[in-house]
Amino acid sequence: MRDILPALNGWYASRAPFGLATVVAVSRSAPRDPGAAMAVGPGDEVVGSVSGGCVEGAVFELAQEVVASGEARLETFGYSDADAFAVGLTCGGEITLLVRPVTPESDPSFGAVAESVAAGRPVTVATVTDGPAPRGATLAVWPDRVAGTLGTDGLDVAVTADARGELALGATGLRHYGPHGERREDAVTVFLHSFAPPPRMLVFGAIDYAAAVARIGDFLGYRVTVCDARPVFATPKRFPEGVEVVVDWPHRYLRDTDTDDRTVICVLTHDPKFDVPLLEVALRRPAAYIGAMGSRRTHDDRMQRLTEAGLTEGELSRLRSPVGLDLGARTPEEVGVSVAAEIVALRWGGSGAPLTATAGAIHPTESQS
Secondary structure, three states, X not given: OHHHHHHHHHHHHOOOOEEEEEEEEEEOOOOOOOOOEEEEOHHHOEEEOOOOOOOHHHHHHHHHHHHHXXXXXXXXXXXXXXXXXXXXXXXXXXXXXXXXEEOOOOOOOHHHHHHHHHHOOOEEEXXXXXXXXXXXXXXXXXXXXXXXXXXXXXHHHHHHHXXXXXXXXOOOEEXXXXXXXXXXXXXXXXXXXXXXOOOEEEEEOOOHHHHHHXXXXXXXXXXXXXXXXXXXXXXXXXXXXXXXXXXXXXXXXXXXXXXXXXXXXXXXXOOHHHHHHHHHHHOOOOOOEEEEOOOHHHHHHHHHHHHHOOOOHHHHOOEEOOXXXXXXXXXXXXXXXXXXXXXXXXXXXXXXXXXXXXXXXXXXXXXXX
């Protein structure tokens, strides 16, 4: 929807109602991903696409109907073997669309959302698609505030927590809740649409441990890059599909790479000639997590070298070393889980202790990062 927001914002600013159709679920070879959108505005102007042309005519009519009625609709389109002339997807896939009317009265936070997206500020929009809550109700969730309601305080609290989790990963998808926010499959369905790029995970050192960390980082929704100065190790075939592999000196690559407060940096080279110059750069850059692999002796030697290189106590305190939580990990895969567990715990303020040894709420309701 990001590409059509300028037109939508113009209609919204002029107080002209429009119908907004958003892909909220897909299956098989559907042509567009969740979040793709099409809108019908004043003068029957159309922007965007939800299927590449297969069902746009039907969606055009649906958008007109929801504007006229003021009621949101949930519709599914798929391929019909029984009726070759039925509206559907020729690719054989299936898409589910939420089509809702948008006006300043029905969605008072839409303008603020559009402004945030245009400025590159992260925001997640939660919209009820099905269940006893009002279909089409929206809750806009920023890292530091919320606007709107989905109908009950309990639902708003649960969705806000999940929306911030999805926002941290730049993820979009459906979630299910009870009417008061209980996590269950048989009640309210909410579409969480995150407007944020996925965070980056930078893994230095193309070793077996790096492959395991890259794999679990990709699973968690990070955009993963593995960097090593040794071309014999830094080969794409050694890493999961979708992981970027770069041959360069680690400190030089990081120096020329943008990072932000969501970036994860994993230093797995445990070789001073790579580690020390790299960590000199890393510990002076924005990052959510900076971890370095090595033994206790390696850690002590590394800290001495970094101190001699001029890093301050505050800068050194950012380093998680030795990397990971104490899980007793041995294999690369187990170490990958250990590192991922520490990253998640740091993001949300978790203790890393067994839940059986803790009390209170299991799931955080606010971001601790």
